[in-house]
Each structure stands twice: as structure tokens, then as C-alpha cells.
Amino acid sequence: MTDFRTTPHLSVRVPVLRRNVEGMARFAAGRGIALRPHAKTHKSLDIARLQIAAGARGLTVATLGEAEVFARGGFADLFVAYPLWLDDVKARRMRALLDVAELRLGVDSVEGARRMAVAAGADATRLRVRVEVDSGHHRSGTTPARAGEVAAAAAGAGLAVEGVFTFPGHGYGPGNAARAAADESAALSAARDAVLAEGLPCPVLSGGSTPTAHHAAGSPATELRPGVYVFNDAQQLESGTCGEEAVALTAVCTVVGSRGGTVLVDAGSKVLGADRPAWTSGFGRVAGHPLARVVALSEHHATIDWGTSLHVPVPGDLLRVIPNHVCNAVNLVDELAASEDGFDAIWPVHARGRNS
Amino acid sequence: MTDFRTTPHLSVRVPVLRRNVEGMARFAAGRGIALRPHAKTHKSLDIARLQIAAGARGLTVATLGEAEVFARGGFADLFVAYPLWLDDVKARRMRALLDVAELRLGVDSVEGARRMAVAAGADATRLRVRVEVDSGHHRSGTTPARAGEVAAAAAGAGLAVEGVFTFPGHGYGPGNAARAAADESAALSAARDAVLAEGLPCPVLSGGSTPTAHHAAGSPATELRPGVYVFNDAQQLESGTCGEEAVALTAVCTVVGSRGGTVLVDAGSKVLGADRPAWTSGFGRVAGHPLARVVALSEHHATIDWGTSLHVPVPGDLLRVIPNHVCNAVNLVDELAASEDGFDAIWPVHARGRNS
Numbered sequence: 001m002t003d004f005r006t007t008p009h010l011s012v013r014v015p016v017l018r019r020n021v022e023g024m025a026r027f028a029a030g031r032g033i034a035l036r037p038h039a040k041t042h043k044s045l046d047i048a049r050l051q052i053a054a055g056a057r058g059l060t061v062a063t064l065g066e067a068e069v070f071a072r073g074g075f076a077d078l079f080v081a082y083p084l085w086l087d088d089v090k091a092r093r094m095r096a097l098l099d100v101a102e103l104r105l106g107v108d109s110v111e112g113a114r115r116m117a118v119a120a121g122a123d124a125t126r127l128r129v130r131v132e133v134d135s136g137h138h139r140s141g142t143t144p145a146r147a148g149e150v151a152a153a154a155a156g157a158g159l160a161v162e163g164v165f166t167f168p169g170h171g172y173g174p175g176n177a178a179r180a181a182a183d184e185s186a187a188l189s190a191a192r193d194a195v196l197a198e199g200l201p202c203p204v205l206s207g208g209s210t211p212t213a214h215h216a217a218g219s220p221a222t223e224l225r226p227g228v229y230v231f232n233d234a235q236q237l238e239s240g241t242c243g244e245e246a247v248a249l250t251a252v253c254t255v256v257g258s259r260g261g262t263v264l265v266d267a268g269s270k271v272l273g274a275d276r277p278a279w280t281s282g283f284g285r286v287a288g289h290p291l292a293r294v295v296a297l298s299e300h301h302a303t304i305d306w307g308t309s310l311h312v313p314v315p316g317d318l319l320r321v322i323p324n325h326v327c328n329a330v331n332l333v334d335e336l337a338a339s340e341d342g343f344d345a346i347w348p349v350h351a352r353g354r355n356s
Numbered sequence: 357m358t359d360f361r362t363t364p365h366l367s368v369r370v371p372v373l374r375r376n377v378e379g380m381a382r383f384a385a386g387r388g389i390a391l392r393p394h395a396k397t398h399k400s401l402d403i404a405r406l407q408i409a410a411g412a413r414g415l416t417v418a419t420l421g422e423a424e425v426f427a428r429g430g431f432a433d434l435f436v437a438y439p440l441w442l443d444d445v446k447a448r449r450m451r452a453l454l455d456v457a458e459l460r461l462g463v464d465s466v467e468g469a470r471r472m473a474v475a476a477g478a479d480a481t482r483l484r485v486r487v488e489v490d491s492g493h494h495r496s497g498t499t500p501a502r503a504g505e506v507a508a509a510a511a512g513a514g515l516a517v518e519g520v521f522t523f524p525g526h527g528y529g530p531g532n533a534a535r536a537a538a539d540e541s542a543a544l545s546a547a548r549d550a551v552l553a554e555g556l557p558c559p560v561l562s563g564g565s566t567p568t569a570h571h572a573a574g575s576p577a578t579e580l581r582p583g584v585y586v587f588n589d590a591q592q593l594e595s596g597t598c599g600e601e602a603v604a605l606t607a608v609c610t611v612v613g614s615r616g617g618t619v620l621v622d623a624g625s626k627v628l629g630a631d632r633p634a635w636t637s638g639f640g641r642v643a644g645h646p647l648a649r650v651v652a653l654s655e656h657h658a659t660i661d662w663g664t665s666l667h668v669p670v671p672g673d674l675l676r677v678i679p680n681h682v683c684n685a686v687n688l689v690d691e692l693a694a695s696e697d698g699f700d701a702i703w704p705v706h707a708r709g710r711n712s
Binding site for chain 1: 359361362363364365396418419438439440441443444445446464465467468471495496525610611612613620622623625626627629630631632652654655656657659670671672681683684687688689690709711712
């Protein structure tokens with residue numbers, strides 16, 4: 001069991017997390033659309049329960065392994081937002097999941113749809129699928145115009161097509177969210193039209209991400225899938241998506257060196273993650289110290305340029321570092337310290353490492 | 357238990373690993389110096405046993421948590437190469453370790469040495485310490501000239517000073533190893549002289565890293581601490597430290613998309629790690645395909661520019677991605693598939709996540 005009396009460890013301010021969870025739920029309810037938060041961010045049954053209690057329709061996950069953990073934990077409405085290629089092992093696991101959950105899978109190609117139907121066999125009609133379209137992130141997803149062709153292949157193979165989805169990942173980074181949200185709206189509309197043109201229904205238009213969610217006025221989306229918003233992180237902070245008061249997770253660390261204005265702490269890439277997009281100011285931020293910059297990161301060291309000669313921390317001082325990408329940080333630990341009303345609970349990261 | 361019949365997972369070619377382990381052991385023996393491999397790379401009792409069987413003197417680790425795992429696994433000669441700040445929890449754990457292992461700790465400041473002596477209490481004389489000096493990596497470590505002052509503080513506080521150490525981390529990257537190795541030699545010599553000038557013995561001069569080890573002709577080092585060499589990785593490959601035939605660990609992944617010359621696989625930062633030094637060609641390399649470049653990485657996707665229009669993989673094909681930084685990749689999984697003679701053994705990553 002993690003000893004939270006020493007460092008480094010990941011700490012969650014539960015009141016902030018509750019505020020984030022409830023705020024996004026209220027926002028989705030206000031727009032009259034479904035919220036299906038991405039559980040890859042927290043991988044925690046405890047946090048998923050808070051999300052469902054606040055009104056989330058179901059959960060999004062990235063892998064069958066995550067789906068298995070959440071299904072066992074009692075979550076029956078799961079969407080694997082990934083163009084899975086179902087080898088024999090994954091096909092068996094997918095069919096087992098169909099017996100315990102309402103399972104939705106992503107598909108983004110004709111051959112992927114056919115493979116999925118073969119893998120599902122007699123269970124195909126129970127397998128709901130959503131066609132992934134590329135709205136500008138250029139990772140996975142077919143073009144909106146070809147969504148109809150993929151949907152028709154899936155339906156023709158016996159799968160239950162329920163709509164389309166996209167991930168506007170190009171909305172990360174300062175100033176990008178509004179444009180990506182507009183791209184998402186256009187892609188979902190065009191994809192829906194392409195599906196309808198095949199004579200298929202398209203009730204689900206799923207989009208959304210933490211940076212773009214609040215820029216989606218006029219969006220045709222019927223469902224939002226943000227993940228990071230439960231905790232937020234340094235990327236969201238530096239993108240302007242949130243203020244520091246909305247950051248719920250930090251790495252508590254100890255200063256192990258201090259020379260001139262440079263401070264060394266015992267949190268490195270093995271607890272913060274190594275994510276470092278070019279537009280970020282460093283490898284994370286220091287909570288409460290906006291001038292400080294994490295200028296270098298090793299596995300067990302973060303080097304911090306303190307940014308001022310005032311009150312430079314000394315060895316033994318505790319600091320809180322905000323990870324750049326909280327999803328990867330959480331996936332590094334077995335347990336989170338969840339602090340509320342002066343007490344620490346232990347929240348296991350139930351789906352940590354479930355990559356396949 | 358990890359199902360190695362599906363993807364993504366980390367796979368070790370054991371014959372290559374054995375060759376790497378034995379090659380470094382022979383090299384150290386040929387130079388007449390001790391080998392103390394850094395176990396943070398593999399975190400595996402199985403691999404540590406191979407290293408000791410090949411002649412390693414003991415192990416290097418990064419945290420007390422790793423030391424505890426290896427001590428319980430029967431490894432009695434352990435060096436925590438880190439300027440630990442011993443809070444009350446760590447002080448208790450350190451003293452417990454002294455009862456089961458010959459424990460060596462790093463120290464790089466006068467205040468750190470005093471703190472360590474207070475933490476050790478009556479056990480101080482059993483606690484071996486080594487003074488860390490900065491040879492040019494500019495992370496932790498005092499200056500070589502001040503090594504004597506730190507050593508004297510440690511000895512004066514009752515600790516058993518046994519020498520000095522450095523990590524020439526600036527030797528990573530193409531063309532940097534020879535210069536960093538020379539810096540290491542100069543720093544270790546100067547630090548030793550500074551310790552001797554205080555009237556203290558300095559039998560241990562510990563240095564070395566995978567990139568610099570073979571550039572250390574004429575080095576005064578008495579001990580080498582390479583870590584990555586057991587597996588190697590894309591950073592070593594692109595630095596010219598090893599060829600692909602010496603890469604023992606890859607992430608086995610499935611192609612989930614293929615459009616034009618761009619291939620998408622199901623291994624992302626949650627199994628490869630997100631390390632991406634500016635001098636690398638991408639987020640990893642593709643084994644057997646030297647023209648391919650990993651141009652983007654998400655948590656569960658790697659986007660590969662195939663580099664040629666020939667034989668572009670299609671969905672369902674298996675590929676092997678070489679992580680940029682193998683230490684962080686291994687720390688993401690609970691188990692490695694260890695392949696030898698056509699059979700896969702399971703090697704647990706015993707010290708995964710032991711960050712404190």
C-alpha cells in the first residue's frame with residue numbers, strides 16, 4: 001500500500017474534483033445532451049461513481065481491458081472509443097463483455113467493420129458500433145464523407161450502427177479550442193448526413209473533449225466525452241481551459257536540492273509522465289508558484305527554475321507539481337491520496353496499465 | 357496476468373539480453389573495475405540475477421522502494437544513487453534496510469549529509485555514503501571541488517564515506533558520449549583529490565552510463581553503473597551506442613489503421629512512455645524498418661510515417677516498436693514476455709511504480 005506520508009505521490013483535492021465533475025454534468029444537462037466521460041483519465045471506480053451520480057449517461061474507455069475493469073465494477077454502459085482490431089483474444093473478450101454490459105465500439109474502416117462482425121459472430125446484432133470520423137486531429141477516423149460507406153458496411157455485416165463520433169484533439173494548445181470545436185461540429189454534421197444518405201439512422205453524434213466542450217455552441221453533438229476535466233492539468237492551465245483553482249491533482253514532492261534559483265525535487269517522469277508538447281512552458285507547473293518553470297525532467301528528478309530569487313525552497317520543503325498530462329501521470333501509480341475535510345482516503349487506480 | 361497473445365505488450369528477446377548483460381560484464385572485468393548495474397531500468401529480480409551471475413558486484417537503484425524490493429529478493433549490496441532527503445518515513449525505512457542489506461546512499465550537500473546522519477541515528481556508522489558530483493549534466497551533485505567539504509561533513513556526522521559518484525547524463529544524444537566520458541573522468545579525479553585533501557580515504561570512484569561506458573579509456577573510475585544496456589532503446593540506437601541487433605525489448609503492437617503511407621498502431625504513451633528528446637527522430641523506432649518514423653504519439657495510438665510506399669502494413673499486421681526510453685516503458689507494465697528458444701516466460705516487473 002502506498003505510504004502517503006512520504007514523497008513523491010499523487011494527491012487529489014476531492015472538493016475540487018467534485019466541483020469539476022458537477023460543473024461538466026450541469027453544462028451537459030444545460031445543453032440537453034448526454035455526458036459520457038472518458039474514464040482513461042482516472043481509471044478509478046470511485047471517480048466513475050461520482051460521474052454517474054452527477055448524471056453521466058455511461059463511460060467512455062480506450063481499451064477492452066479498461067472496459068472489463070469498469071464492467072466488473074458495475075458500469076453497464078460502456079463505449080470503447082477506439083478503432084479496435086479484434087484478434088482472436090480480443091474477440092473472445094469482447095463477446096464476454098457483451099454478456100455483462102451494453103458495449104459500444106468504434107470503427108473507422110470498411111475492413112475494420114467486417115472484421116468486427118466476424119469477431120462478434122452470432123452476437124453481432126448486440127454489438128453497437130459508432131463510426132469514427134477525423135475532424136482535424138488526423139490520427140484515427142475516416143473522412144466525414146466516407147462515414148456512410150463504413151456505416152453501411154457495418155450494418156450490412158449485421159452490426160448495430162448507432163451513430164458517429166470524433167475526437168477534436170487538435171483543440172489542445174493555446175487558442176486552438178474554438179476552431180477545433182467548429183471543426184468537430186462540421187465533421188459530425190457531414191458524417192451524420194453521409195450515414196443518413198445510406199438510409200441508416202444516426203441518433204448518436206458524439207464529440208467533445210475538455211478544451212473544446214465549452215466552445216460547442218450550436219454544435220449538433222448529442223453526447224460529450226471529456227476526460228481530463230475531472231482533474232485538469234498543466235496543459236489545460238496553459239491552454240487557458242481552466243484556472244489553477246480547478247486543478248484537482250498534483251504530485252506532492254520533496255525538494256532534494258537548491259542552488260541559486262534552481263530547485264530539484266524528487267518527482268520525475270515516473271510519477272509525472274514525460275509528456276512535453278512543444279507549446280507548453282516546461283514539464284509541468286508548480287502549484288501556487290506561477291513564475292516557476294520545470295525546465296528538465298529525469299525519471300526521479302524535476303529541475304525547476306524558480307523564476308525569482310525570493311523564497312526559493314530549500315531541501316526538505318514540500319512542493320506540489322501539476323503534471324502536463326494527467327492521464328499518463330495517474331497511469332503510473334497504483335493509488336491516489338484523496339483529500340477531503342482533512343482526511344486522506346485511498347483511491348485505487350483500478351484500471352492502471354490495462355492497455356490491451 | 358498479462359495475455360501476451362494480444363497487443364500491445366512488451367517483449368524481451370532473452371538471448372539478446374543475455375549477450376548485453378555478459379558483454380558489459382566482460383567489459384568491466386577487462387578494465388578491472390566493478391560493475392554495479394542500475395536496476396531502475398528493468399526493476400526485475402530475474403534480470404538482476406542474470407547481472408549478478410555474470411559478475412556484477414551489486415546493484416544500483418534510484419529509490420528506497422526499489423532497494424526494498426531488491427533486498428527482499430535477496431540482493432544484499434545496494435546503492436541508492438540519489439541525494440535522498442530522509443523524512444521520518446524514509447528514515448525508518450532506511451534503518452530497516454540497514455538490517456538486511458549493505459546499503460549505500462548518495463549525498464550531495466552538507467545539509468543533506470547532516471540530515472542523513474540524524475536519520476540514521478545510532479546506525480550512522482553502518483550507513484555507507486558516496487558524494488555525488490556534477491560532471492556536466494547539471495542535475496544533482498555538488499561541484500568536484502566541494503566534494504571534500506560534503507565528505508567531511510558526512511564523516512564528521514559519523515557516516516561511513518566510501519567515495520564519490522557522478523552521472524554523465526549529458527552523454528546522451530549523437531556525438532556527446534566521448535566528451536561526457538572525459539568530463540566524468542575529470543570530475544571523478546578532482547572529487548577524489550578534494551576528498552583526500554580532507555584526510556579521508558576515497559576508494560570508490562563510481563561513474564558510467566550506457567552511452568559513456570565504452571568511451572572511458574584512461575578513466576579513474578573504479579565502478580560502472582550503466583542501466584539501459586540490458587535492453588537498449590531508440591535513444592541508444594539513434595545515439596550510435598548500439599545497433600538494432602542489440603535491442604532486446606520492443607512493444608509488440610497491431611496496426612489498427614493504414615492510409616497512404618501512414619500507419620496507426622495500438623501502442624501509445626501508456627506502453628512506450630512519452631519521452632521525446634529534441635534530438636530523436638520521433639517517439640520511438642520500428643524494428644526492422646529503418647525508414648519508418650513515429651511522428652505522433654497519443655496514449656493508445658502511435659502514428660508512423662512509413663517512409664516508403666513499399667510494403668506498407670495493413671490493419672491486423674503486427675509491428676515491433678522500440679521505445680525511446682526503455683526505463684519508462686518497462687515501468688508502465690506489470691509483466692514482460694521473455695522469449696527464448698520459442699517459449700515465452702513471464703518476467704514480473706517487481707519494482708514497478710516504487711517511486712518513493
